[in-house]
Amino acid sequence: MLKLNKSDTLLFVIVAAMVLLAPFILNPFPQGSSLAQMFNAGYPDLMQRFVIFGILVIGFNILFGLTGYLSFGHAAFLGIGSYSAVWMFKLLSMNVIPALILSMIVAGIFSLAIGYVSLRRSGIYFSILTLAFAQMSYNLAYSVLGNPSSSYNLTNGETGLQVYSNDPQYFASSSAPDTPHLFGLAMSDSSKLDIGSWQFTFNNGYYMSGILMLVAFYISIRIFRSPFGMMLRAVKSNQQRMNYTGLNTKPYTLAAFVISGMYAGLAGGLLSSMDPLAGAERMHWTASGEIVIMAILGGVGTLIGPIVGAGFNEYFKNILSKINDGILHQWLSFLPDGLENFIVGILHYFVGKGWHLTLGLLFMMVIIFLPGGLVEGGQRLAKLFKRKKTEDGSDSNNTPAK
Amino acid sequence: MGILEVKNVGKRFGGLQALGDVNLSVAENSVHAIIGPNGAGKSTLLNCLVGKLIPDTGSVMFDGQSVLGRKPYEINQMGISRVFQTPEIFGDLSVLENMLIPCFAKRDGAFHLSAFKNMLADKEMVERAQHMLEEMNMAGKHAMNAAALSRGDKRRLEIGMCLSQEPRLLLLDEPTAGMARADTNNTIDLLKQISDERDITIAIIEHDMHVVFSLAERITVLAQGTPLVEDTPDNIKGHPKVREAYLGETQDAA
Incomplete structure (x- = not known):
């Protein structure tokens, strides 16, 4: 099906089902219960982040996973995509299609220029070059090109670029909503379904991003299985042999860099389409680092890894930052008071604003015990079950997907 | 006129004259071996042929075209393939x-x-x-x-x-280095078969005399960056200059 082989088709169908049914899967607890408040992730904002960051990391994985070139400045393209999209909203209309197209084009142009220079070096020097370019972009966006009183205010600096009522919007129609929309279908609109005490939310923006993520995922599978993808893996494996096999490595790495830059641009454009506000912090180097972390968490060079990594990171970031001391006391109320206060005192540093600490520890544990990322964990589990079932000839390639 | 013509090639690394004045002609569809003691400049010469190094002087022509200044992948696309000392x-x-x-x-x-x-x-x-x-x-x-x-x-x-x-020219850089005897013999057989069955020129750099004398039709002996002598295997075997270059060095090393 879809010109994919059997196991890839299965993987794609599983991911597609998960994306389409996510509002159900991510809302396992009934509305209003304390568990729901903590662990339910089926609300639009978070679900959108799952799939948008999924696109971003799928693209990053085409570069890092296949060629081994670790870009430490990928957030620059995310930011560039975001700004481009908002400019389209300001100049044309709130329709997301031109915004997404422009964000991919502009991110593609930038990645061509940055990649052309950075790819002259490999290894750590390449990473440092991309990091430097990303920080330059950040500073340009934050101050130089963002001075509201100057005539070339491209980014609106600290405030962030947003749509104002006096913006031209040459193609805006009066009937369309004044938030980002797809031919009239507002991204922020949701329909709700109540079943018993459960409430499921189906958000337009989520479904559009989700479908784009499936397209992005499908393209990435095709690239992985193509001669081009094989050449990219050959770059990672042995550049010397490539050169002496009559292959010019540079255009291969540059093409991978531009493709992954355009993925990042699309993700940036989608972030702006969900909420038409673009700020420079999206380009900060910590944002670039987070992309690397998501890719490694999931499993570098695997098909499903990026989606798992992005989902894992966003989910835990979200629930950990929601837990506060009050909730901890509630959970630990069965303990004697002194012990309870002691434990809460320690855990205090790991939740709420301290969520970085827990996520960092989780990241370290994955790196140490599962060097292949969460996908490796899934494969090990699958193997374990297979051994128990002994004679079961079913496919083992389906790793847990989010 | 051979398929590969090396003329007056010299290469200097700082104070070391790695290649002095190398002239070499490899005839089409032959097996040509380049031998020489350690440090004779064999690998430097090879690297000049495939574009990894650019010689300071002289010219390298492959099939009538200069390879100098071309990148390794371009030279490969011209028809020169290289086998490395440790398999790449x-x-x-x-x-x-x-x-x-x-x-x-x-x-x-x-x-x-x-x-x-x-x-x-x-x-x-x-x-x-x-x-x-x-x-x-x-x-x-x-x-x-x-x-x-x-x-x-x-x-x-x-x-x-x-x-x-x-490829029209296959370059081999010590293809049997570090191999067991059986593997070495297999490789010799394979190369013989390749040379017999295909229209291909083979240039081989080798330490192992057994390999050289079982394969080569012509042998160039390189010592201290200059070709000492070029001849058929039979004549090389008894050549006094070759014995001197090799045995002299071996005794020093021992």
């Missing part, structure tokens, strides 16, 4: 993929963006790669990770990868 293969890829890459490079050139075709659906390429694996007696290992192959198999794979590009 794609360790992370499967044996079949290793063989597919040179097939694609031969057909599609130095860069070809085919990101949406399924590589295994390209019957022409897959058949060619599989055919070459059969010729190398490696068909049963096509799904293996290349890094997991034995040393001898890695060497066979590398030679097969070079052959699948149908």
